[in-house]
Amino acid sequence: MTTRKTCIFAALLFVLFSCCTLVQSSIIGIDLGSDYLKVGRVQSNRGVQVVHNEQSKRKTPSVLAFPPDGSVLFGDLAIASASKFPNRTAIHPLDYLTRYEEHGSLLKEQGFSHGAQMYALFLKQALQIANATQHSVAAGLVIPPWLNTEQRQNVLFACEIADISSAALIHSNTACAIKYLLDWRPEQPQVILFIDIGVESASATIVSVAYQSKQLVPQSYHLQVKSHSWDKTLGGKYIDKRLAEWILQKAAAQGQLGAHSPLSIMNRAKCQTRLLQEAKRIKEILSINQETVASLENMVDSMDIQVPIYRQEVESLLVDPESIYRLVNHSLTLANLQKEQVDVIVPFGGTSRIPLIQQLLKQSLKEVNKSIHADEAAVYGATFFAALSSPNIRSRALDVKEWQTFDIWIQVFDSNSSLIWNAPLVCIGEAIPTRKEFILHPKNDFDIHLYAFRNESMVYLLENTQLSSNGSSWLGNATFHVNFTDSCEYSISYVRMAFGVNIQGFISPPELEWICTESNNLTETFNLPSNSSVIVSQQVEPERRQSKDIASKDGVLFPFRNRSTLEQYKLELQQRQKKDAMVRRYSDMCNELESRILLYRQQLTEQGHEWNVYTCEKERQKILQNLEQLEHWLYSQTSHLETSLIQQKQQQILDWIRPIQERVETYHKIQNAVEQLNSTLIFAKQVLQAGNHSKSVELLQSEVNRWEIWLNNKWNEYIQKAPCENSRAKVLSINQCDTATQTILNRISELYKATKPTSIAIHGDSPDNDTHPEIQTIWPVQSEDDNSTQQTIAMETNHDEL
Known part of the structure; x- marks a missing residue:
């Protein structure tokens, strides 16, 4: 009886703990694009939903602004501030992970030591939109496939700074493929070409999808990526820049610039910001209409720019057909497929709405499929991908296999720095996640070197760019030092080494196991099959085997950072947020004081108002005079005041008005x-x-x-x-x-x-x-x-x- 009560009590505790865990955890998806931020969330009994921001919009501009008053603005408010303070505006969040050296002045001014802190500040805004700032958060983040290992590590590092407890990276095209598979459930296996033409770059991905549903077999979804290819010069921001330069050239030809040259205007930060915003607006209009007018008032020296633009006139200027063809052909080459084998073409991304791009895809392949939302498909897939790893969410069975985008080789050096092993660990095009094992026979301490790169031919196919002869794209390395064990009683000892590569492209630290045998019955083997390792385990007695955990240095192949560095970066970000909170509180108090002055003045001067009825002329004039003096004092302040002084002024107003109210x-x-x-x-x-x-x-x-x-x-x-x-x-x-x-x-x-x-x-x-x-x-x-x-x-x- 006691045992039964104990079991029931334990079961109740387990259910209670599970419910609390479910309530306190949030599963979200974040698509932090260069243009807009979209946030998805798993909601009870509603599945995956896109979260609305404070303006009830489903997407928010990915812009941060830092005005001179010390506040932090995001979204539409930041865009309004960008035209006034372009050098205090952060746009294109990925630039702070890939080219953060170029933004050193802004980072230093805001008290940041690394670009990941700026990216974490963007993620903080996403958490506020999702209302997930007070709970543990599991997030799926959309990233482009061209990020190298260091940049991927910086993304995870930014997630740690933003207090995201669990982060899973997923490529944008793969996330859209998940959304497509879950919605359409193709009865027959399909080969699909996903083309993402966004702001920063364009990428093409070939995916094979399959859906299995039979009476005796539960529903299951299978997705395998066949290839990735991208072009960093085909993004929307490059199109906007070319269109802005073309507008200036047309304005100069019509004599609208006066003595100024197009280059001199483009070099002015404020003018450039306004031109790029106008070019983006024109691009969106021409995606639907045949003609429009570029209008920029008071551009420079009180001069206005009015340039009529026709779609047919600028289409060839904005989009290079050869770049589109090359991007598609390289993805087919890497997947070892012909274009006839592609069943469906799915374009997405804001720039994919340009009619010429859709026409080129139709001419080169076939009719495009517009079944998924071009802006929200990726965030849906990322949110579902994050839910797959959560034990509290019951989701559909989905098997995802990614495509490795860079080579990882392994080298083993002995204590004399002599190379004793050199072989590929994971090659471009392999399906990940995967696990690799091999056995070697070291005679003393040894070092393990892992390095990632892309050779010249793969760089051309993947990135659509050329490298120098015999060159390679170096992506990073990591080093492990292993002390040789002397605890084996036998003269022959082997080391079994296992590496795991996850779906995000990161390698886990190697698992090492010493195997001591009486005879040399094992041979050095690389990429040992899993069944061979089982044989080894059966041949060797348990007491003759040892496992050892090792830690690596700060290597870019691993999501690993020094804890003290992480805490320092967190502290710097918290200090910046505290400064913003203080500025906002001060601004709110000043606005409240100003509102009270205006309200009380209106009530005292309005004919027929009860305050006007129950006060005499002398009393009203005295209070109005005091309000005028207080208003003049408030507007004359050029620097921040102590909040206690603002509170004192608010109390002063209440003392003036309280007798009338009573x-x-x-x-x-x-x-x-x-x-x-x-x-x-x-x-x-x-x-x-x-x-x-x-x-x-x-x-x-x-x-x-x-x-x-x-x-x-x-x-x-x-x-x-x-x-x-x-x-x-x-x-x-x-x-x-x-x-x-x-x-x-x-x-x-x-x-x-x-x-x-x-x-x-x-x-x-x-x-x-x-x-x-x-x-x-x-x-x-x-x-x-x-x-x-x-x-x-x-x-x-x-x-x-x-």
Whole structure:
């Protein structure tokens, strides 16, 4: 019995812990593009949903601005600030991971030591949109396939700085393929070409998808990436730049620039920002319309630019057809496929909406499929990909195989730095995740070197660029030092080494196992099959095997950073956010002070307002003069003030206005009390008119007459006093009216104390039962038998209750 209770208690604890974990964890997807930020979230009973921002929009501009006041602006507010302070604006978040040296001045000015901190600040904005700042967060992040190992590590490093507990990186095209597979569920295996033409670059990915659903087999989804290829010169920002330069050339030809040259205008930061914004707007308009006009007012020296633009005129300028063909052909070559074998073409990304690009894809391959949302498909796939690794989410069975985009080789050196092993570990085009094992026979301490690169031919196919002869694209390296073990009793010892490559392209630290045998019955083997390792495990006794955990140096092939560096970067980001919070609080307090000045001034000067009625001219002028002086003081401040001083000024305003507010409040209370007394007097008269009384009504009649005369005299005297005089409230008080009302009600109760009448017919309004609950039991109710305005007093309670 005790065991059963223990099991039940443990089960309840497990369920409670699971529910708490589910509530406290958030699973989100983040598509932090160069142009817009989209955030998805797994919601209870609704699946994956795109989260709306504060403006109820599904995407937010990926722009951060740092005005001189010290605040941090994001989204539309940052865009508005960018035209004023272009050098204080952060755009294209990936630039701070790939080319953060170019933004050193802005990073230093904001107190940041690394570009990953700026990227983490973008991620913080995504967490706020998803309302996931107070819980543990598992996030799927969309990245382009061309990121090298160091840049991928910086993305994960930025996630740690932003307090994202678990991050999974997924390529943009792969995320869209997941969305396509889950939506369409193709009955037959398909080969699909996904083309992402975004702001930074263009990429093409070939994916094979399959959906299995039979009666005896549960539903399962299979996705395998066949190839990746990209072009960093085909992005939308390069198209915007070419269009902006073309607009300046046309304006110069029409004499709209005066003595200025197009180059001199383009070199001005503010002019360049406005030109690029206008070029982006023109590009979006021409995706739908045939013509438009580029309009830039007061561009330079009070000169305006007005240039008519036709789609047919600029299409060939904006898009190079050869670049599109080369991108598609290289992806087919890497996948070892012909274009006839491609079943579906799915373009997405903002720039893919250009009609010429869709026409080129149709001419080179076949009709494009527009079934997925060009802006939101990637964030849907990333959110679902993040949910796959969560134990708290029950998701559909999905098997994803990525395509390795760089070679990783392994070298082993002995203690004398002599090379004893050199072989590829993972090659370009292999399916990942994967696991590789091999066995070697070291004789002393040894070092393991891992390095990643792309050779010349692969760089041309992958990146659509040329390298120098015999050159290579070096992506990073990592080194492990292994101390040779001397605990084996036998003279022959082997080392089994295993490496794991995850779907994000990262290599886990190697697992090492010493195997001691009496005879040399093992041979050095690279990429040993899994069944061979099982044979080794069976041949060697357990006590003759040792495992050893080793840690690497800070290598770019591993998602690893020094903890002290991480804490330092977190602290710098927190300090910047605290500064922003202080600036926002100061700004809110100043805005509140300004709003109160404007509001109180309006109420004091508005004709017919109660503040204008219950104040004298002298009092109003004094308060208005004080408000004007305070407003002048507020507008004259050029630097930040202490918040305590702002609070003191707010309290000062309240001290000026409080007497008026108390006076008005007192008037309303007295007016309500007088109205209640009037209603009670009317009620008493109706009781007297009803008759059928067992006692004399002289006492009640005298009380009614006395209080009616008293009220008329007091009220006339009250209203004759000046509204601003404090002595006015002494003439007629709330307590006096309440006393009169209670006296009359007591007389009515005494009138019916001897007998219990059935009903008394009366007419008129009733006193307020909420203010006087003691009369609720005798108040008249509508008679069911009489449709006239006649009312009856319900005397259903005992006499003692009256």
